[in-house]
Amino acid sequence: MRSRVTLADVAARAGTSKTTAHYVLNGRDQEMRISEDARQRVLAAAGELGYRPNLMARGLRTDVTRTIALITDTVASGQFAGQLVYGSLEAAARHGHLLFVCETDDDPEIETRLVEELLDRRVDAFLLATSSTREVEIPPALEKSRLVLLNCRAPHTGVPSVRPDEVQAGHDAVQVLLDAGHRDGIWVVGEAGEHVVAGRERRAGMRRALTAAGVELAGRVECHWWPESAFEAVDAWLAAGTRPRALVCLNDRVAMGAYQALARHGLRIPDDVSVVSFDDSDLASWLQPQLTSIAIPHYELATRAVDLLLADPVAEFAEHRVPMPVRLRDSVAPPA
Amino acid sequence: MRSRVTLADVAARAGTSKTTAHYVLNGRDQEMRISEDARQRVLAAAGELGYRPNLMARGLRTDVTRTIALITDTVASGQFAGQLVYGSLEAAARHGHLLFVCETDDDPEIETRLVEELLDRRVDAFLLATSSTREVEIPPALEKSRLVLLNCRAPHTGVPSVRPDEVQAGHDAVQVLLDAGHRDGIWVVGEAGEHVVAGRERRAGMRRALTAAGVELAGRVECHWWPESAFEAVDAWLAAGTRPRALVCLNDRVAMGAYQALARHGLRIPDDVSVVSFDDSDLASWLQPQLTSIAIPHYELATRAVDLLLADPVAEFAEHRVPMPVRLRDSVAPPA
DNA sequence: ATGAAAGCGCTAACAT
DNA sequence: ATGTTAGCGCTTTCAT
Numbered sequence: 001m002r003s004r005v006t007l008a009d010v011a012a013r014a015g016t017s018k019t020t021a022h023y024v025l026n027g028r029d030q031e032m033r034i035s036e037d038a039r040q041r042v043l044a045a046a047g048e049l050g051y052r053p054n055l056m057a058r059g060l061r062t063d064v065t066r067t068i069a070l071i072t073d074t075v076a077s078g079q080f081a082g083q084l085v086y087g088s089l090e091a092a093a094r095h096g097h098l099l100f101v102c103e104t105d106d107d108p109e110i111e112t113r114l115v116e117e118l119l120d121r122r123v124d125a126f127l128l129a130t131s132s133t134r135e136v137e138i139p140p141a142l143e144k145s146r147l148v149l150l151n152c153r154a155p156h157t158g159v160p161s162v163r164p165d166e167v168q169a170g171h172d173a174v175q176v177l178l179d180a181g182h183r184d185g186i187w188v189v190g191e192a193g194e195h196v197v198a199g200r201e202r203r204a205g206m207r208r209a210l211t212a213a214g215v216e217l218a219g220r221v222e223c224h225w226w227p228e229s230a231f232e233a234v235d236a237w238l239a240a241g242t243r244p245r246a247l248v249c250l251n252d253r254v255a256m257g258a259y260q261a262l263a264r265h266g267l268r269i270p271d272d273v274s275v276v277s278f279d280d281s282d283l284a285s286w287l288q289p290q291l292t293s294i295a296i297p298h299y300e301l302a303t304r305a306v307d308l309l310l311a312d313p314v315a316e317f318a319e320h321r322v323p324m325p326v327r328l329r330d331s332v333a334p335p336a
Numbered sequence: 337m338r339s340r341v342t343l344a345d346v347a348a349r350a351g352t353s354k355t356t357a358h359y360v361l362n363g364r365d366q367e368m369r370i371s372e373d374a375r376q377r378v379l380a381a382a383g384e385l386g387y388r389p390n391l392m393a394r395g396l397r398t399d400v401t402r403t404i405a406l407i408t409d410t411v412a413s414g415q416f417a418g419q420l421v422y423g424s425l426e427a428a429a430r431h432g433h434l435l436f437v438c439e440t441d442d443d444p445e446i447e448t449r450l451v452e453e454l455l456d457r458r459v460d461a462f463l464l465a466t467s468s469t470r471e472v473e474i475p476p477a478l479e480k481s482r483l484v485l486l487n488c489r490a491p492h493t494g495v496p497s498v499r500p501d502e503v504q505a506g507h508d509a510v511q512v513l514l515d516a517g518h519r520d521g522i523w524v525v526g527e528a529g530e531h532v533v534a535g536r537e538r539r540a541g542m543r544r545a546l547t548a549a550g551v552e553l554a555g556r557v558e559c560h561w562w563p564e565s566a567f568e569a570v571d572a573w574l575a576a577g578t579r580p581r582a583l584v585c586l587n588d589r590v591a592m593g594a595y596q597a598l599a600r601h602g603l604r605i606p607d608d609v610s611v612v613s614f615d616d617s618d619l620a621s622w623l624q625p626q627l628t629s630i631a632i633p634h635y636e637l638a639t640r641a642v643d644l645l646l647a648d649p650v651a652e653f654a655e656h657r658v659p660m661p662v663r664l665r666d667s668v669a670p671p672a
Numbered sequence: 673a674t675g676a677a678a679g680c681g682c683t684a685a686c687a688t
Numbered sequence: 689a690t691g692t693t694a695g696c697g698c699t700t701t702c703a704t
Contacts, residue, residue: 006697017675022699033673055456056395057697060680065392067436067457079618082417089439098453100403101437103425117434120391121403227622253622260624263599282415283619286563286589288596342681353691358683369689393681396696 005049013045014038021046025053059122068092068309069100069118071111072129079281080131080298084150087302088127095310097124108139115141125309127302128152133163133197148309150301153319162305162320166198169294169324170205173248173276176292176326178213180274181334182246186210189221189230189258190250199250202278206248218244223257225250230257238265245335246274252283255291255331270333280327289330297322341385349381350374357382361389395458404428404645405436405454407447408465415617416467416634420486423638424463431646433460444475451477461645463638464488469499469533484645486637489655498641498656502534505630505660506541509584509612512628512662514549516610517670518582522546525557525566525594526586535586538614542584554580559593561586566593574601581671582610588619591627591667606669616663625666633658 011021016038023032024042045051059065070088085101092099100123104111118126125146130136136152138159149161177186188206191199210217223233230253238261249255255277259269267273269289277284280295300322308315347357352374359368360378370378381387395401406424421437428435436459440447454462461482466472472488474495485497513522524542527535546553559569566589574597585591591613595605603609605625613620616631636658644651 007699008697018698019676019700020674023674026699035673038674052452052456054396054458054697056392056401056458057680058699059392060390060396060682060697061699063680065457078418079415081421082414085417085421085437086439089437093450098436098438098457100434101421101425102434103422114429116388120388121401121434122390122392231624256622283622286592288567343683344681354682355684355692356690359690362683371689374690390681393696394683396681396698397683399696 004054005051007051007053009049010042010045010051013049014041016042025051063122065122065124066096067098067100067121067123068125068127068306069102069123070127070129071102071104071114071118072131073104073106074131078131080296083298084129084302087299088306090299091303091306091310095306097310111139112141115139119145127305127309129305133166133201146309146314148305150305158317160308160315160318160320162301162308162322164198164296164301164324165321166201166324167205167208168321169278170202170207171209172205172324172326173202173278173294174206174209176276176328176332177246177248177274178209178215180332182274183213183215184335185218185243185245186215186248187218187221187244187246188248188250189223189234190254191225192220192222202250223254225254227253227257227260230254231260232257234258234261235264238262238267243267244273246332247276249275249277252277252279252281252291252293255293256283256287259287259291270331271336274332274335276332278324280325284327284329287331291331292329293327295325295327297324340390341387343387343389345385346378346381346387349385350377352378361387399458401458401460402432403434403436403457403459404461404463404642405438405459406463406465407438407440407450407454408467409440409442410467414467416632419634420465420638423635424642426635427639427642427646431642433646447475448477451475455481463641463645465641469502469537482645482650484641484651486641494653496644496651496653496656498637498644498658500534500632500637500660501657502537502660503541503544504657505614506538506543507545508541508660508662509538509614509630510542510545512612512664512668513582513584513610514545514551516668518610519549519551520671521554521579521581522551522584523554523557523580523582524584524586525570526559526590527561528556528558538586559590561590563589563593563596566590567596568593570594570597571600574598574603579603580609582668583612585611585613588613588615588617588627588629591629592619592623595623595627606667607672610668610671612668614660616661620663620665623667627667628665629663631661631663633660 007018011018020038021042023029024034024039029039089099102114127148127150129150130152134152136154138154147159149159153161221233221237223229247258249258269275277291277293280293284291284293343354347354356374357378359365360370360375365375438450463486465486466488470488472490474490483495489497557569557573559565583594585594605611613627613629616629620627620629
């Protein structure tokens with residue numbers, strides 16, 4: 001049994017031509033003025049035989065496969081894979097498409113090979129996603145394909161992109177502290193490197209909020225985006241005698257390290273020190289007290305990107321910014 | 337430009353028939369005794385034109401697409417998505433296949449619809465994965481497809497499965513404590529429900545190790561598999577005066593809750609209480625002290641499953657058990 | 673209102 | 689050793 005029921009089988013059973021069967025099964029019977037009688041017979045035949053069109057054959061004729069590809073650098077292996085893939089999945093399904101997932105390991109050669117394989121299979125459209133916000137080159141082979149960028153952008157190419165609104169997020173993080181009454185002793189904890197776009201944008205937003213309120217940042221604690229690094233940095237800094245009133249941690253893992261250091265020095269959250277953070281990963285609600293964090297809306301980002309990708313007609317160029325929701329929890333209190 | 341360079345173009349440029357071009361491009365020139373001259377011309381033509389076969393057309397003829405599907409219940413949205421998808425990706429690429437990722441949300445109707453869509457596109461083989469170990473029904477439509485089960489099994493169906501060796505893991509967790517010299521005050525923290533297969537198997541393994549050493553479990557603390565639940569349970573239990581020497585937590589999140597409760601009662605890890613756990617999630621190395629945990633080898637599970645799926649000839653039936661590696665860290669010490 | 677036939681790009685059985 | 693030809697299952701133009 002090489003193949004299942006074909007259109008020819010349905011037509012034969014209905015006593016019509018393939019053409020007639022085709023039109024009714026593709027909802028073009030009105031347009032083609034197929035008789036009600038023929039319509040019924042085709043529908044019945046298709047139902048009885050359990051007819052399903054062979055999408056390879058259709059694709060060969062029409063060059064549409066109703067498949068899209070999510071090409072990521074190192075996203076799929078990272079901690080946020082879940083929501084990103086899940087969002088793409090949900091949106092793709094909503095549009096009647098299936099999703100190929102690929103990972104390039106950040107290797108242009110692998111990327112090229114993958115794109116070729118995808119194109120060989122006539123994938124309809126592509127999502128290019130990066131784990132950290134940055135600028136990317138569009139693989140030449142994709143130049144004439146439908147394409148949306150996720151978390152990255154390709155300047156001057158006219159390729160639409162979807163990114164979290166990190167600037168607003170930075171603003172909101174500081175605003176949470178301001179709203180609680182903090183004006184002094186607000187420190188930033190995290191990586192200063194200007195090459196980390198998300199960090200840079202968050203800091204820009206923070207500055208805006210601070211300036212608007214006429215408040216000065218007390219300073220910055222340098223560390224990498226991991227609990228251990230954050231613990232060591234904050235620990236050493238507290239040991240040196242600094243007494244902060246509020247910490248803006250550049251992500252939840254940094255916040256976790258800060259929690260550990262604060263605890264070690266007998267400082268209580270939020271009574272002695274308030275903490276806000278970014279990511280709203282699972283960690284945020286696992287920490288004690290639960291951490292107020294600005295969420296990265298992975299699911300939203302992905303669905304927006306796919307909706308854009310599959311929009312009809314093709315969505316016009318834009319750099320979309322998805323808001324990052326503030327998740328208020330228990331790590332912020334008014335200054336003592 | 338509907339289509340790219342076709343085999344006919346290559347043949348024309350090489351001055352041969354499509355057949356000849358086909359044979360050399362598919363490495364069957366020896367077998368077909370194509371002349372060296374023709375071979376060279378075809379290869380040159382293909383190279384110059386940048387020929388790539390249209391896999392839709394090939395698939396229509398041969399019914400092979402070099403694609404596989406990973407169908408998960410709620411895995412893709414869960415925290416372990418990354419390594420599972422990544423492993424499948426890596427292995428699929430190694431076999432020259434592309435990967436469709438799907439999620440059923442544990443809804444049989446969605447599953448049926450998804451399987452149909454996949455079959456419509458002539459996917460070569462299927463991976464059925466569940467987030468928690470359990471028994472599953474094989475969707476009827478998949479009965480005659482290549483299929484491997486990941487983390488689940490379908491008794492009496494002859495469908496191969498790949499699962500973590502939870503029993504051995506349970507044994508190993510206890511053995512870590514035994515090796516450190518613990519014989520008294522060993523408690524298990526987690527969910528007792530016999531319906532959680534992983535928990536049941538882990539406990540069976542633990543019993544085996546205990547029995548072999550002639551050691552008795554001190555008891556069990558009941559809680560759900562989350563930090564907050566674990567914190568509350570352990571906290572209440574410590575408040576009641578119990579003083580454990582070692583804790584076997586049924587996963588890292590439970591361990592995190594236990595850490596918090598232990599800290600609250602002034603009990604130090606590992607000096608006062610040793611802790612071992614399961615999962616080896618990121619958390620394990622973020623906690624202080626770093627947590628000794630038995631890893632769930634998601635990446636390994638996925639690659640094994642795909643290798644089995646794409647084995648040639650078809651792999652024979654077996655219930656494969658992948659070892660769960662012990663990650664020794666700093667949360668275990670000899671009893672004081 | 674319905675059907676015959678061509679053709680998408682490839683593979684393979686069958687000539688020569 | 690190479691070419692001719694007939695499909696795979698579908699869509700669509702063109703006849704009737």
